[in-house]
Amino acid sequence: MPYELYYWDGLQGRGEFVRLALEESSADYVDIARGSDGPGQGTKAMLALMGSENEPHIPFAPPFLKDGGLIVPHVANILMYLGPKLGLAPRDEGLRFVANGLQLTIADMLAEVHDTHHPLSTDLYYEDQKEAAKQRSSAFIEQRIPKFLGYFERVLQQNPHGDKQAVGDAPSYVDLSLFQLMEGLHYAFPRAMKSAAKRYPALTALREAVRIRPNIARYLTSDRRLAFNTSGVFRHYPELDQED
Amino acid sequence: MPYELYYWDGLQGRGEFVRLALEESSADYVDIARGSDGPGQGTKAMLALMGSENEPHIPFAPPFLKDGGLIVPHVANILMYLGPKLGLAPRDEGLRFVANGLQLTIADMLAEVHDTHHPLSTDLYYEDQKEAAKQRSSAFIEQRIPKFLGYFERVLQQNPHGDKQAVGDAPSYVDLSLFQLMEGLHYAFPRAMKSAAKRYPALTALREAVRIRPNIARYLTSDRRLAFNTSGVFRHYPELDQED
Numbered sequence: 001m002p003y004e005l006y007y008w009d010g011l012q013g014r015g016e017f018v019r020l021a022l023e024e025s026s027a028d029y030v031d032i033a034r035g036s037d038g039p040g041q042g043t044k045a046m047l048a049l050m051g052s053e054n055e056p057h058i059p060f061a062p063p064f065l066k067d068g069g070l071i072v073p074h075v076a077n078i079l080m081y082l083g084p085k086l087g088l089a090p091r092d093e094g095l096r097f098v099a100n101g102l103q104l105t106i107a108d109m110l111a112e113v114h115d116t117h118h119p120l121s122t123d124l125y126y127e128d129q130k131e132a133a134k135q136r137s138s139a140f141i142e143q144r145i146p147k148f149l150g151y152f153e154r155v156l157q158q159n160p161h162g163d164k165q166a167v168g169d170a171p172s173y174v175d176l177s178l179f180q181l182m183e184g185l186h187y188a189f190p191r192a193m194k195s196a197a198k199r200y201p202a203l204t205a206l207r208e209a210v211r212i213r214p215n216i217a218r219y220l221t222s223d224r225r226l227a228f229n230t231s232g233v234f235r236h237y238p239e240l241d242q243e244d
Numbered sequence: 245m246p247y248e249l250y251y252w253d254g255l256q257g258r259g260e261f262v263r264l265a266l267e268e269s270s271a272d273y274v275d276i277a278r279g280s281d282g283p284g285q286g287t288k289a290m291l292a293l294m295g296s297e298n299e300p301h302i303p304f305a306p307p308f309l310k311d312g313g314l315i316v317p318h319v320a321n322i323l324m325y326l327g328p329k330l331g332l333a334p335r336d337e338g339l340r341f342v343a344n345g346l347q348l349t350i351a352d353m354l355a356e357v358h359d360t361h362h363p364l365s366t367d368l369y370y371e372d373q374k375e376a377a378k379q380r381s382s383a384f385i386e387q388r389i390p391k392f393l394g395y396f397e398r399v400l401q402q403n404p405h406g407d408k409q410a411v412g413d414a415p416s417y418v419d420l421s422l423f424q425l426m427e428g429l430h431y432a433f434p435r436a437m438k439s440a441a442k443r444y445p446a447l448t449a450l451r452e453a454v455r456i457r458p459n460i461a462r463y464l465t466s467d468r469r470l471a472f473n474t475s476g477v478f479r480h481y482p483e484l485d486q487e488d
Contacts, residue, residue, distance in 0.1 A: 053398075053402070054402065055402065056402060056403065056404045057342045057345075057399075057411075058395075058398060058399065058402060059345065060345075060349045060352075060392075060395050064345075070338045070341070070342075071342075072341045072342075072345060073345040073348075073349075074344070074345050074348040074349070076320075076348065077341055077344045077345050077348055080324075080341075080344070081341050094314045097314070097316045097321055097324075097325050098301045098314075098315075098316075100318070100321045100324070101301075101303065101304075101308075101316060101317040101318050101321050104317075104318040104320065104321055105304040105317070105318070108304075108355070111352070111355055115359065115363075119359075119363050119364060119376065119380070120363060120376060120379045120380050120383065121379070121380065121383035121387070122383075122387075122388075123383060123387050124383070132363065132364060132376050132379075135364045135365070135376075136363070136364050136365065139364065139365035139366075139367060139368070143365070143366075143367050144366075148304075151302075151304050154297075154302060155301075155302065158297070158298065158299065158300060158302065159300065160300045167301075
């Protein structure tokens with residue numbers, strides 16, 4: 001039975017971090033909300049599941065994964081669940097918690113990326129919080145990007161097994177997520193990221209290495225990979241970007 | 245060897261969610277940053293570990309747990325790691341991911357609580373972003389509290405094993421965290437939470453049930469339980485509170 005991925009159609013968003021892992025390992029999966037409106041398919045099916053009044057384990061928000069009867073919500077949780085099954089998690093039990101810790105730091109940074117364009121309320125349009133968004137973005141670019149990316153760079157540099165992967169001696173889902181994080185930041189903040197290659201060499205090399213992994217390369221040119229747009233977490237609003 | 249919990253001294257903060265699990269299960273642990281400045285003790289030791297240039301798995305931020313040579317960062321990750329060891333996780337493997345999903349939703353709500361007083365930048369003082377904080381808090385109270393607490397109420401109500409616990413048929417670390425979440429919200433937003441007991445009866449009953457668990461009750465009156473204050477995630481600024 002294929003995995004069922006539930007995430008909003010029309011954007012990469014948080015679902016993309018799960019998609020990359022499924023694609024890298026050629027897993028059998030269905031992207032439910034992108035399906036036609038057949039039974040159990042489409043956005044309607046996703047919303048019905050979220051609104052269910054008898055489902056024992058309801059998710060708060062997409063993305064979530066359904067594997068048989070089990071619903072697993074939250075990107076890091078999904079990846080911790082899928083990692084070992086897809087061969088994308090460290091074999092060592094302890095290192096799996098290290099991987100999950102890194103994934104949660106990526107999730108924290110993502111939440112801050114979201115807040116650059118929605119600092120006051122997720123229920124207001126960007127246009128109605130633009131001035132606050134400028135302030136938040138400026139602080140994000142000046143303080144938070146260096147703090148987070150500097151951290152991930154150190155993680156790579158200090159990996160005893162070398163800086164080609166974030167944890168252990170083999171690629172994991174964390175590396176795929178770091179790729180996506182870098183892609184998104186370069187899309188949303190091209191000016192702020194102009195010197196990233198120089199400042200974060202290991203992270204930049206990892207990004208390039210992931211991009212040419214055969215399954216990832218194939219996925220990126222498929223029509224399953226949507227382009228970044230201003231509906232996702234990463235949004236390019238030139239007025240929010242600045243030199244670092 | 246006792247568990248070592250690393251978290252900022254002087255506040256409950258995110259560390260408190262881990263402390264409650266350790267206290268409930270009478271685990272042997274040391275609260276490192278609250279120790280005197282002996283070797284490996286105190287805030288200095290915590291900062292040294294975070295700044296280490298040869299530690300293979302550095303944490304991004306407190307809290308983190310050290311268990312022998314393993315460093316586990318992030319509240320939800322720590323609790324997923326500790327849960328089974330402390331007898332505070334579901335026995336069923338699948339349900340552990342359900343528990344982790346709930347814990348991550350609590351983490352998401354906490355991040356939004358933090359943003360009520362720091363909507364523009366974590367590097368600015370509250371006083372320098374007060375106007376934005378008012379807007380963010382207002383949206384939080386009107387839209388986000390009902391959305392999150394309404395969700396947790398449904399989770400309890402729809403638990404096939406009854407509404408006395410969030411997941412499965414026995415108390416877990418998630419219940420302790422829901423208690424702490426409710427405590428914090430009542431402290432920070434007493435006016436907004438005035439009708440909470442009526443709107444979220446199962447959640448309110450859970451809060452009261454956790455409070456009188458013997459080990460928790462003992463902990464809450466010990467000097468290890470610090471009072472809420474305006475250094476933590478939950479802060480009571482009357483100007484940010486309003487009727488719901």
